[in-house]
Structure formats: structure tokens, C-alpha cells
Amino acid sequence: GQNIDQPTEMTATEGAIVQINCTYQTSGFNGLFWYQQHAGEAPTFLSYNVLDGLEEKGRFSSFLSRSKGYSYLLLKELQMKDSASYLCAVRDGDYKLSFGAGTTVTVRA
Amino acid sequence: ETGVTQTPRHLVMGMTNKKSLKCEQHLGHNAMYWYKQSAKKPLELMFVYNFKEQTENNSVPSRFSPECPNSSHLFLHLHTLQPEDSALYLCASSQGTENSPLHFGNGTRLTVT
Numbered sequence A: 001g002q003n004i005d006q007p008t009e010m011t012a013t014e015g016a017i018v019q020i021n022c023t024y025q026t027s028g029f030n031g032l033f034w035y036q037q038h039a040g041e042a043p044t045f046l047s048y049n050v051l052d053g054l055e056e057k058g059r060f061s062s063f064l065s066r067s068k069g070y071s072y073l074l075l076k077e078l079q080m081k082d083s084a085s086y087l088c089a090v091r092d093g094d095y096k097l098s099f100g101a102g103t104t105v106t107v108r109a
Numbered sequence B: 001e002t003g004v005t006q007t008p009r010h011l012v013m014g015m016t017n018k019k020s021l022k023c024e025q026h027l028g029h030n031a032m033y034w035y036k037q038s039a040k041k042p043l044e045l046m047f048v049y050n051f052k053e054q055t056e057n058n059s060v061p062s063r064f065s066p067e068c069p070n071s072s073h074l075f076l077h078l079h080t081l082q083p084e085d086s087a088l089y090l091c092a093s094s095q096g097t098e099n100s101p102l103h104f105g106n107g108t109r110l111t112v113t
Helices: none
Strands: A003-005 A009-013 A018-025 A032-037 A044-049 A053-057 A060-065 A070-075 A084-091 A097-099 A103-108 B004-007 B010-013 B018-025 B031-037 B044-050 B053-057 B064-070 B073-079 B087-094 B108-112
Touching (some): A018 A103, A032 A060, A032 A070, A044 A070, A070 A084, B004 B087, B010 B018, B018 B031, B018 B087, B031 B073, B044 B064
Parallel strands (some): A009 A103, B010 B108
Antiparallel strands (some): A003 A018, A018 A070, A032 A044, A032 A084, A053 A060, A060 A070, A084 A103, B004 B018, B031 B044, B031 B087, B044 B053, B064 B073
């Protein structure tokens, strides 16, 4: 089966940096996705990594190491609106997208 | 307006009722999905349709019955549900290629009494 692990909760201060780690063990690998989900809303796509390295998109960056089965999402210059759940998802060998349980990030003033 | 629309947003039903969830996507995508989201648990893939053909049934009980009449519409028919089926049901669509992200609707919050 698929195993995708990420921390349950993280708390940080406005303006700070937070790094959300994700480790995975899946039957095949065709890319890793990060989603943001605010309470009561749909998950929205943040980033996609299929090759090793760092992808940067404004305040958000995502890193992938396929040999280690590891990714992280880096949120810089945190804002109150960044308080949300962040979901790590892996597309496996059959192209199905499997999700971790999500990391709830709380940003404090 | 979101590209993926789900109705209703909230649904309360008894265990003997029959109801349907509806999903419509306006993005021209080929693939549509049903996911179940329970508190503190990963999203669970239920069904996948690609070009209207069901390509995945992830061991879902028969009390959940999907229907995909065309590439833009997806239904989930519910009957004789159990209280443990209470959850957020999310519909998503994608282009169906390996690097295409899923676009989710806002979900239907289902409560089975």
C-alpha cells in the first residue's frame, strides 16, 4: 500500500518561515503535489515536483529527493491567511494520487 | 466561480434514505474523481472516471454508486448509508496526464443520522 507521512500540526509566527516535511513509500512514483486547504473549502494546488530539487513560486517553495522518498514545502514571510491545512500527495505507478493526512499550520500574530 | 461545482454543500440523511451528490466541471478535463475526507485522515480515493469510463473502484461499498453520463458531470448515488459514512465528499477533475493537478470542488458535507 501507499504510506505518506507528514506532521499533524505546526505553529509559527507571522513573518517567520515554516518547513513542512513529507516522507513517502509508494508503489511507483510519477510526481509529488502539495495542496493548501482552508477550513470548509476545497484543496487548492500549490506545487508539483517530479525531478529532484527545489521549485520556487513566490513565498512558497517545494523540494524533492526521490532517492530519500522525501519532500518539503517551505512557506516564507508567513501571513495570517497562510493558516490552513497543507496536504502532500504522491502520484504512484498507476497514476493514482494518494494523500497524506495533512499538516495544520497555525500562524500567530 | 470555481471550475468544479458540487451540490448540495450540506446534506443530512437517515440510514434508509436515498440521495445523490452532483458534481460539474467547467474546465474541459477528461478525468473526474470522488474522494472521501474524514477528520484527521488522508483523503480516500473512491472512484475515477477517464473519458466517462470508470477506471478505478477503490473497494468502495455498494451503497455508494457512481454515475458519469459525460466528461463534465459526475454523480454519487447514496442508499442505506451508515453513520460512519458521515464525511466531506470531494469531487475533482484533471486533464488525466501525469503532471496535471487535481482541481477540487468545495465538497458536500454529509451527515448520516
